[in-house]
Amino acid sequence: MMNPHTPTLSSPHHLDFATSLTQWEYAPAPESVRPEIAERYGLFINGQFVEPQGSDRARSASEEPAYFPSINPATESTICEVAQGSAADVDAAVQAAREAFPAWAALPAKERGKYLYRIARRIQERARELAVLETIDGGKPIRESRDIDIPLAAAHFFYHAGWADKLRFAFPGSRAGETPAPLGVCGQIIPWNFPLLMAAWKLAPALACGNTCVLKPAETTPLTVLRLAEICQEVGLPKGVVNIVTGDGRTGEALVNHPDVNKIAFTGSTAVGKKIATTAAGTGKRLTLELGGKSPNIIFEDASLDQAVEGIIEGIYFNQGHVCCAGSRLFVQESVLDETIAKLKVRMASLRVGDPLDKNTDIGAINSRTQLNTIKHYIDEGRAEGAELHESTTSVLPDAGYWCRPSFFTGVQPSHTIAREEIFGPVLAVLSFRTPEEAITRANNTPYGLAAGVWTDKGSKIFEVASKLKAGIVWLNTFNKFDPTSPFGGFKESGFGREGGLHGLRGYVRC
Amino acid sequence: MTNRLPIIKTHKLFIGGKFPRTESGRSVKITDAAGNTIAHTCHGSRKDLRNAVEAAAKAQPGWASATAYLRGQILYRLAEMMEGKRRELRAAVELQEGIEAQRHQGSKSEVDASIDRVIHYAGWTDKYPQVLGCANPVAGPYHNFTTPEPVGVVGIVCPDDAPLLALVSLVAPVVCAGNSCIVLASETNPIPACILAEAIATSDMPAGVINILTGFRDELTPHFANHREIAAIHAAGVTAEQRKTLDLGAAENLKRVTVRDAIDWFDDNTCESPNWIEPFVEYKTIWHPSSA
Structure with missing residues (x-):
C-alpha cells in the first residue's frame, strides 16, 4: 500500500539520475469522478x-x-x-x-x-x-x-x-x-x-x-x-x-x-x-x-532491512497514521539502528503529502482540525521531553486543509509520552534494544495489546518472539494487512x- | 472413660503453594446444622487477595509455557490426589445438612462429579487450541492462523451451592488453558475448598497456579473487580449488585467478565465444554508472507 510509484517526468532536465528521487516532480493525477452529493x-x-x-x-x-x-x-x-x-x-x-x-x-x-x-x-x-x-x-x-x-x-x-x-x-x-x-x-x-x-x-x-x-x-x-x-x-x-x-x-x-x-x-x-x-x-x-493501541514493530539485525523499512513505512504512515494498530513504537536492534534510520529517512522523504484525490498521494489530509491539534500537541511534547524530531520536508503543503508531514523521533525514552500514548498520526517513536528478551519485555510494557510486528529472516526466532508478544495480531515480516477471514482485536486494554x-x-x- | 476431645482445625489460606493465615488475623467459625463448631476458616482480606494475585502473576507464565501434555498430566494428577481424599472431601461437602439433596445427582456424589470434572478438563489441555483455533484463508500470499492463548490471571468467585463441584467447574477450564487463578471459596461451606487446597499442594501443580481464599463475597468482590493485574473474572452465585461491581471492573482495565447464572453443576452438557474455556483465552492471529 506504500509501494514507490514510478514518477512522471514533467520536463527533460529531470532525466539527470544523479538527482535524488525525491526531487522529481509528479504531474497532478487527480481522480476525475465526482460523486453526487446532496445538500x-x-x-x-x-x-x-x-x-x-x-x-x-x-x-x-x-x-x-x-x-x-x-x-x-x-x-x-x-x-x-x-x-x-x-x-x-x-x-x-x-x-x-x-x-x-x-x-x-x-x-x-x-x-x-x-x-x-x-x-x-x-x-x-x-x-x-x-x-x-x-x-x-x-x-x-x-x-x-x-x-x-x-x-x-x-x-x-x-x-x-x-x-x-x-x-x-x-x-x-x-x-x-x-x-x-x-x-x-x-x-x-x-x-x-x-x-x-x-x-x-x-x-x-x-x-x-x-x-x-x-x-x-x-x-x-x-x-x-x-x-x-x-x-x-x-x-x-x-x-x-x-x-x-x-x-x-x-x-x-x-x-x-x-x-x-x-x-x-x-x-x-x-x-x-x-x-x-x-x-x-x-x-x-x-x-x-x-x-486503542501503541503497537511495537521490532526489527532484528538479521532482518531484510529494505523490506523492514517498507514495513515501518506501512506500519506508521498508512492512512496518515490514523490506524489503531499502527506500528507506532519502532524497536530496532542496536547493531542496525543507524543503518535503519538512514534508510528510513530516505524512504520517508519520498512520501508525497497533499491532495488526497491525487492518485500519486501517499499521505492525505489529517481527518479533522481536532485530530491535527492532538498530533501537534504530541509532537511538541516529544520535543519538550528531549526526543529529536526528524520530519520530511519534501512536499509543499496546500494552503487550506489539515496537514501533517510524516515524521519520526529518535532519542526516545520508554517513559516519554510519545512512547506510551496513542498519537493516531504519522509520528513514529524509534527505540533500540540489544537482546530478543529485552525487545519482548519492552514491547509488552504497555497497557495496550492490539498488534505487533517482527522482522527477522530467522524462522525459529520469529515464532519464539511472536509467541511471547501480548498482542491480538502479530505481523511477521509484514505489517498492516487485513482480511475478512482473519480475526482482528486486542489483548489487555x-x-x-x-x-x-x-x-x-x-x-x-x-x- | 472420658470422650476424646476432638481437634478443631483452623483451615488456612492457600497462596503461592503455601498455607498462610490471613494477614488480617480474622477467622470465621464454621458450624454444622446443629450449631456445633466444626472448624475455623480464615476471614480473608484485600491484602490476602493482593498477595494471591502476586503469586498467581508470578506462576502464570511458567504454567502457560508448560507443554499442554504436561498440564494435562498435572490436572490428572490432581484428580488422583482428590480421589485419595475422597472420604475427607465427602465428609466436608456433607457437613451442613439440609441442602444435602443438591449434593447428589442420581448415584453420583458431588465429590465424584468433581473428580470427574477435573478429569474432563485434564483432557482438554492439548485439544482446545485445535477446536478454538484455525487457519484463515486470506486473499493473498500469507500464512495466517489464529491460536488461543491464556488471558493471564483470573479471579474466580464461587457460589454457595455445590461448594466443591462449582469451584472445580469454575477453576478447571480456566487452569487447563494455562491461566493462573485466585479463588474465593463458598462462603457458607469453604471447608471442601480448603481440603482441595491440600490435594493441590500435594499434586504436581506449580505453586501459585491455583490460590484459594476464604472470606466474604460482599467484602472481596470489589477488590477482585478493581485489581488491575486480574485479567478476567469467572463468577457464579453473585447478587445483581455484585455482578455490576464485577462488570465495572471491565471499565477499570478491560477485564473479561463471565458470570454464570442458574447453573446445574452436575450437568455435564452445561459444564463440560470448550465454550467454558473460551472466555479465558485471547486469540492471537499471526500473519507471515509466503513467497520464495
Missing part, C-alpha cells in the same frame, strides 16, 4: 431517510441545530449537512430494529445471506464513487480508499454472506440443525479512520447471524455509510434491519444507554471504551470493544472480542 442528509430509519426529530418542530433558541456540516479536511470547505441524531431519533431507530428483528432472524438463513451478497455486489459496482466520497469526506489518499477500504468492505459482506446458512457448523457443541441464536438489536459505533470498512466490519457479521442494527458513524465521516444506507434500499433489505443514525458523541451515548439494545459494538479510543463498559455494567448488554473471521461471529450469537 443535506437525514437519518436512515426503518428503511427511509427521515428528518431528525425536532427539526420541523418549534425549537427553543438554546437547542442545538438538528444538522451539522461535514467538512472536507483537505479544503476545509463544507461538503454537505448531516443530521444530528437525538435521543428520540436513536429511540425510533432502536424501535425499528426491534420490530424488524423477529422476521429477519426467522428468515431462511440462505435468504439472509443473499441480501448480504447483494450488498457486497453493489459496493463493488459503486466502488469508484464510494472511494472518491470516502477520500473527500475523510482525507485519506484515493489510492488507499480505492485499493483497500472499499474492496475490503465489499469482501467483508461477501465473506459473511456465506456464513449466514453455516452458523450451525461454526462453534463446538452445536448440534446439527441447531443454529446459534442471534442476540437481537445491536448498537454499533464506529470511528472515522476507515468509515465504510468499519461499517462493514460491524454490520456484516451482525446481519449474517440474524441480528438487526443501529449504526452510528463518526461525526466527521458519515457520508459513505449514508451511501451504504442507499445500497440497503437498492437491494431491498427489509426495512428496519439496518438503521443509520448520524451525530456526535451524544448520539452514541443515547445508543449505549438505550435499554432495548442487546449488544454494543464499539471501535474507538480506550477512554471512551471504558466509559461504555461503565455504562453497560450490570445491564446484561453484550459488549465488544476494539480500542486494547479491548475484547474479535472482528472478522470465524472468531468474529462469536460476538453476535449466543453460543
Whole structure:
C-alpha cells in the first residue's frame, strides 16, 4: 500500500539520475469522478431517510441545530449537512430494529445471506464513487480508499454472506440443525479512520447471524455509510434491519444507554471504551470493544532491512497514521539502528503529502482540525521531553486543509509520552534494544495489546518472539494487512472480542 | 472413660503453594446444622487477595509455557490426589445438612462429579487450541492462523451451592488453558475448598497456579473487580449488585467478565465444554508472507 510509484517526468532536465528521487516532480493525477452529493442528509430509519426529530418542530433558541456540516479536511470547505441524531431519533431507530428483528432472524438463513451478497455486489459496482466520497469526506489518499477500504468492505459482506446458512457448523457443541441464536438489536459505533470498512466490519457479521442494527458513524465521516444506507434500499433489505443514525458523541451515548439494545459494538479510543463498559455494567448488554493501541514493530539485525523499512513505512504512515494498530513504537536492534534510520529517512522523504484525490498521494489530509491539534500537541511534547524530531520536508503543503508531514523521533525514552500514548498520526517513536528478551519485555510494557510486528529472516526466532508478544495480531515480516477471514482485536486494554473471521461471529450469537 | 476431645482445625489460606493465615488475623467459625463448631476458616482480606494475585502473576507464565501434555498430566494428577481424599472431601461437602439433596445427582456424589470434572478438563489441555483455533484463508500470499492463548490471571468467585463441584467447574477450564487463578471459596461451606487446597499442594501443580481464599463475597468482590493485574473474572452465585461491581471492573482495565447464572453443576452438557474455556483465552492471529 506504500509501494514507490514510478514518477512522471514533467520536463527533460529531470532525466539527470544523479538527482535524488525525491526531487522529481509528479504531474497532478487527480481522480476525475465526482460523486453526487446532496445538500443535506437525514437519518436512515426503518428503511427511509427521515428528518431528525425536532427539526420541523418549534425549537427553543438554546437547542442545538438538528444538522451539522461535514467538512472536507483537505479544503476545509463544507461538503454537505448531516443530521444530528437525538435521543428520540436513536429511540425510533432502536424501535425499528426491534420490530424488524423477529422476521429477519426467522428468515431462511440462505435468504439472509443473499441480501448480504447483494450488498457486497453493489459496493463493488459503486466502488469508484464510494472511494472518491470516502477520500473527500475523510482525507485519506484515493489510492488507499480505492485499493483497500472499499474492496475490503465489499469482501467483508461477501465473506459473511456465506456464513449466514453455516452458523450451525461454526462453534463446538452445536448440534446439527441447531443454529446459534442471534442476540437481537445491536448498537454499533464506529470511528472515522476507515468509515465504510468499519461499517462493514460491524454490520456484516451482525446481519449474517440474524441480528438487526443501529449504526452510528463518526461525526466527521458519515457520508459513505449514508451511501451504504442507499445500497440497503437498492437491494431491498427489509426495512428496519439496518438503521443509520448520524451525530456526535451524544448520539452514541443515547445508543449505549438505550435499554432495548442487546449488544454494543464499539471501535474507538480506550477512554471512551471504558466509559461504555461503565455504562453497560450490570445491564446484561453484550459488549465488544476494539480500542486503542501503541503497537511495537521490532526489527532484528538479521532482518531484510529494505523490506523492514517498507514495513515501518506501512506500519506508521498508512492512512496518515490514523490506524489503531499502527506500528507506532519502532524497536530496532542496536547493531542496525543507524543503518535503519538512514534508510528510513530516505524512504520517508519520498512520501508525497497533499491532495488526497491525487492518485500519486501517499499521505492525505489529517481527518479533522481536532485530530491535527492532538498530533501537534504530541509532537511538541516529544520535543519538550528531549526526543529529536526528524520530519520530511519534501512536499509543499496546500494552503487550506489539515496537514501533517510524516515524521519520526529518535532519542526516545520508554517513559516519554510519545512512547506510551496513542498519537493516531504519522509520528513514529524509534527505540533500540540489544537482546530478543529485552525487545519482548519492552514491547509488552504497555497497557495496550492490539498488534505487533517482527522482522527477522530467522524462522525459529520469529515464532519464539511472536509467541511471547501480548498482542491480538502479530505481523511477521509484514505489517498492516487485513482480511475478512482473519480475526482482528486486542489483548489487555486494547479491548475484547474479535472482528472478522470465524472468531468474529462469536460476538453476535449466543453460543 | 472420658470422650476424646476432638481437634478443631483452623483451615488456612492457600497462596503461592503455601498455607498462610490471613494477614488480617480474622477467622470465621464454621458450624454444622446443629450449631456445633466444626472448624475455623480464615476471614480473608484485600491484602490476602493482593498477595494471591502476586503469586498467581508470578506462576502464570511458567504454567502457560508448560507443554499442554504436561498440564494435562498435572490436572490428572490432581484428580488422583482428590480421589485419595475422597472420604475427607465427602465428609466436608456433607457437613451442613439440609441442602444435602443438591449434593447428589442420581448415584453420583458431588465429590465424584468433581473428580470427574477435573478429569474432563485434564483432557482438554492439548485439544482446545485445535477446536478454538484455525487457519484463515486470506486473499493473498500469507500464512495466517489464529491460536488461543491464556488471558493471564483470573479471579474466580464461587457460589454457595455445590461448594466443591462449582469451584472445580469454575477453576478447571480456566487452569487447563494455562491461566493462573485466585479463588474465593463458598462462603457458607469453604471447608471442601480448603481440603482441595491440600490435594493441590500435594499434586504436581506449580505453586501459585491455583490460590484459594476464604472470606466474604460482599467484602472481596470489589477488590477482585478493581485489581488491575486480574485479567478476567469467572463468577457464579453473585447478587445483581455484585455482578455490576464485577462488570465495572471491565471499565477499570478491560477485564473479561463471565458470570454464570442458574447453573446445574452436575450437568455435564452445561459444564463440560470448550465454550467454558473460551472466555479465558485471547486469540492471537499471526500473519507471515509466503513467497520464495
